[in-house]
Every structure is written in C-alpha cells, then in structure tokens.
Amino acid sequence: MHNYNIDLEMVKELEDKCVKIRKDLLNFIYRIGMGHLGGELSIVEMCVALYYKYMNYDIKNPGWEERDRLVLSKAHCSETLYTIFSDMGAYTMDYMVEHFETLETAVFGMHSNRLYCPYIEVSAGSLGHGLPIAVGLALGARKQKKNWRTFVITGDGELNEGTNWEALMAGSHYELGNLVCICDKNQVSMTGFTRDVMNIDPLGERIKAFGWDVYEVNGNNMYEVCEVLQNLPPAEPEYRRKPIFIIANTVKGQGVDFMEGDYKWHGGGIAKEELDLALISVEKSRRVR
Amino acid sequence: MAVKTTFNFDQMLSSAREAYGEELFRMAEEGIDFVFTYTDNVAPSSSAGKLLQKYPERCFNFGIAEPNQVGAAAGLALSGLTVFSQVFGPFLSLRAADQIHTDIAYNDVNVRLIGTHSGLTAAGGPTHNTIADLALYRAIPNLTVCVPADADQCCKIIRKSMEFKGPMIIRIDRGGSPNVYEGDYEYQIGKAIETLPGTDLSIISAGSSVYWSMMAAKILKDKHGISARVIDMHTVKPMDTEMLLKCANETGNIVTVEEHSINGGIGGAVAEYLLEAGFNGKFKRIGLPDEFALLGDPDEVYKYYKMDPQGIADQVVALLK
Numbered sequence: 211m212h213n214y215n216i217d218l219e220m221v222k223e224l225e226d227k228c229v230k231i232r233k234d235l236l237n238f239i240y241r242i243g244m245g246h247l248g249g250e251l252s253i254v255e256m257c258v259a260l261y262y263k264y265m266n267y268d269i270k271n272p273g274w275e276e277r278d279r280l281v282l283s284k285a286h287c288s289e290t291l292y293t294i295f296s297d298m299g300a301y302t303m304d305y306m307v308e309h310f311e312t313l314e315t316a317v318f319g320m321h322s323n324r325l326y327c328p329y330i331e332v333s334a335g336s337l338g339h340g341l342p343i344a345v346g347l348a349l350g351a352r353k354q355k356k357n358w359r360t361f362v363i364t365g366d367g368e369l370n371e372g373t374n375w376e377a378l379m380a381g382s383h384y385e386l387g388n389l390v391c392i393c394d395k396n397q398v399s400m401t402g403f404t405r406d407v408m409n410i411d412p413l414g415e416r417i418k419a420f421g422w423d424v425y426e427v428n429g430n431n432m433y434e435v436c437e438v439l440q441n442l443p444p445a446e447p448e449y450r451r452k453p454i455f456i457i458a459n460t461v462k463g464q465g466v467d468f469m470e471g472d473y474k475w476h477g478g479g480i481a482k483e484e485l486d487l488a489l490i491s492v493e494k495s496r497r498v499r
Numbered sequence: 500m501a502v503k504t505t506f507n508f509d510q511m512l513s514s515a516r517e518a519y520g521e522e523l524f525r526m527a528e529e530g531i532d533f534v535f536t537y538t539d540n541v542a543p544s545s546s547a548g549k550l551l552q553k554y555p556e557r558c559f560n561f562g563i564a565e566p567n568q569v570g571a572a573a574g575l576a577l578s579g580l581t582v583f584s585q586v587f588g589p590f591l592s593l594r595a596a597d598q599i600h601t602d603i604a605y606n607d608v609n610v611r612l613i614g615t616h617s618g619l620t621a622a623g624g625p626t627h628n629t630i631a632d633l634a635l636y637r638a639i640p641n642l643t644v645c646v647p648a649d650a651d652q653c654c655k656i657i658r659k660s661m662e663f664k665g666p667m668i669i670r671i672d673r674g675g676s677p678n679v680y681e682g683d684y685e686y687q688i689g690k691a692i693e694t695l696p697g698t699d700l701s702i703i704s705a706g707s708s709v710y711w712s713m714m715a716a717k718i719l720k721d722k723h724g725i726s727a728r729v730i731d732m733h734t735v736k737p738m739d740t741e742m743l744l745k746c747a748n749e750t751g752n753i754v755t756v757e758e759h760s761i762n763g764g765i766g767g768a769v770a771e772y773l774l775e776a777g778f779n780g781k782f783k784r785i786g787l788p789d790e791f792a793l794l795g796d797p798d799e800v801y802k803y804y805k806m807d808p809q810g811i812a813d814q815v816v817a818l819l820k
Binding site for chain 1: 534556557559561562564566567568569570571572573574575576577578579580597598601602605606607
C-alpha cells in the first residue's frame with residue numbers, strides 16, 4: 211500500500227451506509243424468515259465499498275458492458291447484495307419480500323440466479339465455483355481487450371473446496387492482473403470455527419506460494435477496506451502481473467453483538483425480539499469520528 | 500430425409516476426435532469468433548493442435564483440472580464469448596458434473612463442451628471409460644446433447660452450434676470409425692435421421708454405434724431375412740420423439756444400441772418415452788451391462804459385451820424369436 215490519501219469524509223459516509231445496509235438486511239431477513247446472517251453481516255463493508263465507490267457500476271444499467279464484475283461465490287449470502295441493490299434504487303424492500311422464492315414470480319432466492327435478478331453476475335450456490343468462473347471472466351476481458359475488472363468474494367470455509375486451488379493456479383499461470391479475489395475470513399463456518407473444521411492457515415503464505423499478491427486487512431474496518439481497494443494496480447487487460455488476493459479478516463455476524471463469532475447464526479431466521487435487539491446493536495456499532 | 504450412407508468396410512477410418520479440431524481450425528480461418536479451452540491431452544500434432552499454433556490468443560490450456568476448466572469456460576462465455584471446451588469424456592462427466600450442472604446449464608451460457616474419448620474408446624479400463632455421462636446429462640435441465648455418428652457429422656454439429664443459443668455437449672466416442680454418410684446432407688439439431696429403411700424392427704442408436712448397427716442390419720437381412728431399420732439419434736437430448744413414435748408404429752419392435760451403460764442412456768430415454776406412449780412391442784437395450792467393463796482391447800470388449808455387429812445381430816435374433 212502506498213497511497214494513504216484516503217478521504218475520511220468518504221469513509222464516514224460509507225460507514226454510515228454500512229449501518230443502513232445492516233439494518234435493512236436484518237429487516238429483510240426478519241420478513242422473509244430465512245437467511246445466512248452471520249456471513250451476510252461480515253461482508254457488508256467490502257460490498258458497500260465496491261458497489262458505492264470502487265467498482266464501475268451503474269445500477270440503472272446492469273447490462274452495461276464496461277461494468278466491473280463481482281462474483282459472489284459464497285452465494286448463500288446473496289441477501290447482502292439484494293439489499294445493496296435495493297438501497298441503490300433498483301427496487302424497493304417490499305418488492306424484495308414480495309418476490310423472494312415465490313415460484314413463478316420469484317426474482318430473489320437464498321442462492322442468487324442471474325437470469326431472475328439482472329444485477330447478479332453469476333448464478334451460484336455450490337461452493338468453490340466462483341473463483342474458476344472469475345478466472346474465465348478475467349481471461350475473457352483480456353481476450354476482448356476490455357478494461358473492466360473482475361472481483362470475486364469467497365468464504366474462508368469455502369476454500370476447503372479444491373476447485374479454488376485449481377483456479378489459484380490458473381490465475382497466476384495466466385498472470386491475471388485484472389482479477390481480485392477477496393476472501394471473507396470470518397473464521398466460522400456452519401458448525402464451528404474453520405480452524406477446527408478444516409484449517410486453511412497459514413492462508414496468506416499458501417496463496418503467495420500459488421503466485422498471487424496477498425494483502426491482509428480488517429475487512430470490517432472501512433478505512434482499511436478503502437485503502438486496499440483504492441490502491442489496486444491498473445486493470446488494463448494486457449497488463450500481466452500477479453493477481454490480487456485480499457484476505458479480509460472479518461467477524462461473522464459483525465455489528466450485532468449477540469451474533470458475533472457464533473456459528474449458530476450461520477443460517478436461519480430472526481425473531482421479532484431478536485430483531486429489535488439487533489437493530490439497537492447495529493446503531494451502537496456506528497463509528498463516531 | 501434422403502441421405503446416402505456407406506457400407507464400405509475398407510474405407511479409411513475417419514475420426515470425429517480429429518474432426519472437431521479440423522472444423523474449429525477452418526472456422527477460425529474463416530474469421531468466425533470463438534475461444535477454445537482444453538485439457539492436457541490435445542497434442543500439438545493433432546488437428547486441434549493446429550488451432551493452438553496459429554491462434555494461440557484464443558486458446559486456453561487448463562492443464563489437468565476439469566472442474567476449473569469448465570467453470571472458467573462459463574466465465575469466458577459470461578464475458579461475451581462463444582466457447583468450445585474440450586475435455587476427456589470420463590473426467591468431463593464425472594469430475595466436472597457440478598460445474599456442468601451449475602456453471603454451464605443453470606447459468607445458461609454459450610459453452611459447447613466437447614467430451615472426447617467417450618464410451619470405451621480411450622481403452623485403459625473403467626477409469627477411462629465414459630459410461631454414465633448420458634445418464635447424467637439427460638437429467639440436467641437446459642442441456643442439449645449431441646453424439647456425432649461420424650467425423651463429417653461432428654463437423655456439421657460444431658458448425659451448427661455457432662447459431663445455437665445456450666449450453667451444449669458434444670459427445671465424441673471412437674477415435675476412428677467408418678463414415679456413415681456419403682456426400683452432403685441437411686443436418687438439424689434435434690432431428691433424427693433414418694440411415695437404413697426396414698420393417699421388422701427399428702434400431703435406435705447414436706455415435707459410432709450407428710455404423711455397427713447398420714452392419715448388424717446387413718447381417719440380419721443377409722442371414723436371417725430380418726428387415727431392420729436404423730435410426731441415427733444424433734441428438735440424445737432433446738430426443739426426436741416423433742421419430743420414436745413413427746418407428747414404434749411402423750416396425751413394432753425397438754432395439755437401442757449405445758456405447759454407454761444400459762442404464763440411463765439412449766435405451767433408457769427411448770424406453771421411458773415409448774412406455775408412456777403406450778408401446779407394447781418387443782424391446783431390448785444393447786450397451787454395457789451394469790458392471791465395470793473387463794480389461795481388454797476395446798475391440799475385444801465390444802465383442803465380449805455383444806456390442807459389435809455380430810453381437811448386435813445375435814441379440815436382435817434372440818429378441819425376435
């Protein structure tokens with residue numbers, strides 16, 4: 211990192227946006243009765259920084275050819291993206307609720323489908339699929355001499371899947387400087403701590419050994435997230451260099467004190483009393499600068 | 500449709516396995532836009548190798564990692580490109596099944612997966628046999644499955660696929676197989692072709708088994724006075740059910756021949772459709788039985804499992820007794 215010139219006003223605005231997104235997300239999950247709140251809350255800062263600031267993206271024109279692509283490989287956390295698109299003006303919260311897994315009128319589902327929801331880049335759900343697809347997207351951009359960048363967000367438990375390591379090999383083999391993988395390292399998967407389920411550490415050393423440039427940040431600290439995204443090397447398609455891997459150290463359930471770090475909030479709904487407490491907790495987490 | 504077919508055993512064997520590469524090379528020479536991804540089994544000396552040498556910027560080797568290759572093919576297609584993706588048949592169907600299902604079919608991308616060395620043709624025993632792929636592909640929605648009967652038809656399918664929207668699998672079996680067709684003819688995805696007329700039974704087949712079925716029909720006619728119609732069901736999914744009904748109505752008895760397990764492939768598809776349509780004639784599936792094939796040279800294995808022309812004819816005679 212070399213450019214420390216991060217606009218603090220912008221950081222503050224993005225932090226406030228994260229508070230709003232977390233509240234909207236909690237309300238949405240309360241209304242539809244099912245989500246993956248732990249992992250949806252841990253990726254909020256990265257997704258907000260990307261969609262509101264660092265990706266070339268026009269919510270009014272999701273098919274814009276020059277847009278940057280974001281592949282959400284941990285697609286069970288799609289509700290975070292749905293909520294962000296709603297806040298950006300794509301549709302209302304009521305529309306999300308009225309079109310969530312409603313058979314023939316469904317636009318949204320627990321795992322996102324790009325054919326139903328045009329803001330979604332890749333239909334996914336089965337883990338370990340996002341990074342290989344992102345490698346293809348980045349190669350495709352290079353082949354067509356396009357300047358757009360491909361981002362992919364994976365989970366940390368998800369890195370148990372071997373396809374990620376096949377794709378890590380391919381990413382460095384093809385020197386895809388226009389590819390950025392962000393690992394949401396929230397330390398917790400469905401049944402416990404990732405270090406107990408299947409240890410992936412030392413993650414940074416392993417990824418470096420596969421030929422990627424690795425940056426490690428606090429993925430729930432907006433300043434650090436902005437710093438790493440602001441200093442990405444250019445995405446010129448023919449610029450060959452090591453692809454970028456960002457280890458985003460996060461807290462599962464970030465922002466809601468009774469969810470933080472608890473695998474029991476991996477999946478499920480939220481009761482009214484819990485929602486009220488969660489909203490208070492999120493408001494308390496608002497950073498006052 | 501009037502098509503000319505061949506019965507010349509002495510002709511040069513043509514190879515669909517080579518033909519796909521030749522056709523892709525021709526298409527590249529004509530300026531048709533596509534990219535090609537492949538595994539570590541495309542030799543520079545092969546016809547696809549010519550494509551790699553002259554058009555390296557549109558060819559991507561993914562080494563020995565089929566799921567990643569199929570996933571990346573989906574990504575390339577999502578970036579706006581038409582993708583041909585060659586994978587060794589057994590590892591395409593079994594190892595990359597999840598990627599075919601989710602990345603290719605569910606995402607509805609313009610990827611044409613080319614599964615080479617399918618059936619028993621790779622030799623080397625059950626690890627290298629492709630016997631369950633059609634069963635898998637048939638159960639995945641939004642997937643068109645073509646099985647070329649000979650090299651020339653393989654070229655037609657490759658070229659036709661450029662106008663085709665959505666995911667497609669091209670299943671290539673034998674490396675060398677006689678031509679079924681002579682001269683040019685109109686090829687349509689999803690429209691089966693009668694390669695031999697007949698009245699006593701219909702043999703429904705695809706891939707190189709079409710030729711062996713025609714040879715079997717000749718034995719049946721010459722030695723047993725049985726008139727067998729042969730159908731090239733080159734599109735296994737969606738299957739030409741009109742042709743199935745026509746055959747059932749006109750010839751009564753149905754036999755299927757395929758280089759695949761008898762479970763879940765062409766035989767299964769034909770049986771399922773005809774049973775629901777009220778078919779009550781005699782019926783037989785010819786293919787690999789529900790066991791891992793014995794070790795041996797493919798030609799010997801075909802004979803052992805009665806999938807060669809004589810074996811097919813013997814099984815038909817037994818059925819019609």
